[in-house]
Structure formats: structure tokens, C-alpha cells
Amino acid sequence: MTKPNSRPRSLSGIKPTGQPHWGNYFGMIRPALQLATDHDAMYFIADLHALTSVRDGAAMRRDTHDVAATMLACGLDPAQTILWRQSDVPEVLELTWILSCATSLGLLERAHSVKDARAKNVELNHGVYSYPVLMAADILLYDTDVVPVGRDQKQHLEMARDMATFVNVAWFGHPAGGTVDDAAPWDGKSLKRPRALVRDEVAVVPGVDGQKMSKSYGNYIAVFADGKALKQRVMAIQTDSTPLAEPKNPDTCNVFAMYKLFASADELAQMRANYAGGNYGYGHAKLALLAAAEAHFGPLRDRYRAHLDKPDDLEDILRDGARRARAIAAPVVERVRTAVGLPRQPHR
Ligand code: ADP
Numbered sequence: 001m002t003k004p005n006s007r008p009r010s011l012s013g014i015k016p017t018g019q020p021h022w023g024n025y026f027g028m029i030r031p032a033l034q035l036a037t038d039h040d041a042m043y044f045i046a047d048l049h050a051l052t053s054v055r056d057g058a059a060m061r062r063d064t065h066d067v068a069a070t071m072l073a074c075g076l077d078p079a080q081t082i083l084w085r086q087s088d089v090p091e092v093l094e095l096t097w098i099l100s101c102a103t104s105l106g107l108l109e110r111a112h113s114v115k116d117a118r119a120k121n122v123e124l125n126h127g128v129y130s131y132p133v134l135m136a137a138d139i140l141l142y143d144t145d146v147v148p149v150g151r152d153q154k155q156h157l158e159m160a161r162d163m164a165t166f167v168n169v170a171w172f173g174h175p176a177g178g179t180v181d182d183a184a185p186w187d188g189k190s191l192k193r194p195r196a197l198v199r200d201e202v203a204v205v206p207g208v209d210g211q212k213m214s215k216s217y218g219n220y221i222a223v224f225a226d227g228k229a230l231k232q233r234v235m236a237i238q239t240d241s242t243p244l245a246e247p248k249n250p251d252t253c254n255v256f257a258m259y260k261l262f263a264s265a266d267e268l269a270q271m272r273a274n275y276a277g278g279n280y281g282y283g284h285a286k287l288a289l290l291a292a293a294e295a296h297f298g299p300l301r302d303r304y305r306a307h308l309d310k311p312d313d314l315e316d317i318l319r320d321g322a323r324r325a326r327a328i329a330a331p332v333v334e335r336v337r338t339a340v341g342l343p344r345q346p347h348r
């Protein structure tokens, strides 16, 4: 039976596919850490998802530590919040198979990740197809309530809810065909249907070219970039060619959109006035953005480096997290195994 849980559970994942960037931080890391104050918070490094595209084992290991060090530097307290590496909880693959057997190819064909891979002509391996199934397993394995993510992940969350419904209808006796009553309390026996938490103001952080900031578009600014490298990235943000003397429109400007992430209401009002007043160039705005970013991330950078310098301690944190995550996953996977007619696993 599921242990009664007084606080709702928040869970999310981030792939070790490069250094975390501003989009990851504002879209996922910061909201996730804020939830940790009044949720049972669990966050993991999605190395199995990264495997759909990463072909370099050393990079995978390095980036896993990079993401862990970033989360810790940004304030994750491993005594409170569970931080683990996805592949250290093998139960997730068991649940993935069971969900796979209840998921139609039609649903998977509609996933943005599959459509993107087709559009960009990148390798469309079986893992890319299974990506939303593995992601649903990540979430459903822990009876998750809320999943803080950027807007790009919303469709995956809807698919996870659909998969939970299929399983609940197929094996837990839920009525077929009817619409699911979202307000109805969970019965404590079936798969819990999670909901996405997408903060509107940071749902899509733009990159230096104005498209969604992403590791795969090469348009990102890393959370812990510093010195020359950081300045170069900020100076590379694309702007229009309005002359220095003329007023500028903040609402169509990438620099302003990024400045918004860091600024207080007063600072933002001042920046709007600077744009409207003319004689304020994009170069000035970029320097203000650089200073704001440095004030925000600078103090965390030493902590990040200190964590990266102690890989054994990072491993201890991740292994301890996996042990705690497995203890939550085991009864859930047993519950599902029993429902579908697979034997219990007494070693768990
Ligand atoms: P990437 O798209 O750079 O490969 P991930 O897929 O690992 O990053 O994303 C990890 C988390 O960060 C997800 O919750 C995702 O929605 C969020 N995220 C990524 N990029 C952005 C962005 N530009 N704006 C808002 N959230 C983002």
C-alpha cells in the first residue's frame, strides 16, 4: 500500500547533454527548487534520455556531474530534496516496458520530439520513439503530483497523463471511454495522474538568436559562463538596427526579454524608460544585462566549482538519492506488476 504522504510530490528531470543554461535555470531549476520548500521534492539527471543522442561516454559522465553541481550550487539541499541519476533506479525501465505495451504508436508519432527529429533529419532511433514513454515512467513511478518544466515539455506531460489513463483502464478497473474527472481524488491504488507546472513568465526563455534557448540550437548562455566567455555571449544577442538616438521597443527586443529574467520591477521600469527615451543603445542594455546576470549567478559560481572539484562527494550524493528514490519506486512498481499479472519480486 502506498504510504500516506502529507505533502504533494514534485518531480522533474534534466538531461546531461551539456552545461545547463539560462533557459534550464529559469524554466525548470529555479521553479523546481522553489517547490522544494513545501513539496516532497525529487529531481534527477536524465542520463537514459540523453542516451538517445549522446555518443560519448566521457561527455555523459562529465555532464552528469555538471548538472548535479549546478543543481546543488543553485540551492538544492540533498538532505531534503532527493537528487539522483535516472539510470541508478532500474525500476524505471520495468515500468517503461509495461507502459510501452499500453501505448499506441499513433500517440508516439504525434510527439514533438519525433516530429522534430524528422524535420531536422536527425537519427530517429527507437529510443527517440520511446522517449515519452520513459518520461511517463519517470513521473508515474513516484506517484508524482506536479512536474515543474518549461513549455516545451507540456506535451510530454499530457502524454504521461494519457498513459496513466490507459493503464488504469486496462488493469485497474477504471471506466473506459468516459472523460477523466480531474478533480476526483486519486484512489491510492492506480497510477496517479500528474500535472505540469509551467510558469508563464519563464515558459520559453529566448536564446541569443531569439529562438527558444536550447543546448541543441547552440544559442544558449550557460548558467556558469564567466568573464570573457559570458561577455561574448551577451554581446552576441541579436538586436535590430534602430539607430542609437532613436527610441526602441523593449517588447520586441531579445536583450530586454532576458533582462526581465533578472530585474526587479523598478529596474525593469527604468529599463523601459531608457528604451523609450532614445540615446540608449543596445550595447548599453547588454552591459546592464551582463551586470544583472553576474550579480545573480556570480555568488553561486564558487559553490558550483567546489562541487565539481569533489566528484566522489557528488557520487555519494547521487547514490544516496538513488537509494531513497528506489525505496519510493519499489512499492509502486510492485503494485503495477501485481495488477498486470507479473510475479512480485521479493528481493526488492
Ligand atoms: P535543452 O532543451 O536545452 O536540451 P533540456 O531538454 O534538458 O534542455 O531541458 C531541461 C528543462 O529545462 C526542461 O524542463 C525544459 O522545459 C526546460 N527548458 C529548456 N530550455 C528552456 C527555455 N528556453 N525556456 C524555458 N525552459 C526551458
Ligand code: TRP
Pocket (backbone or CB within 6 Å): 011, 012, 013, 014, 015, 046, 049, 134, 135, 138, 139, 147, 149, 153, 156
Ligand atoms: N524530457 C525532459 C527534457 O528534455 C527531461 C525529462 C526526462 C523530464 N524525464 C522527465 C522532465 C520527467 C520532467 C519529468 O527536458
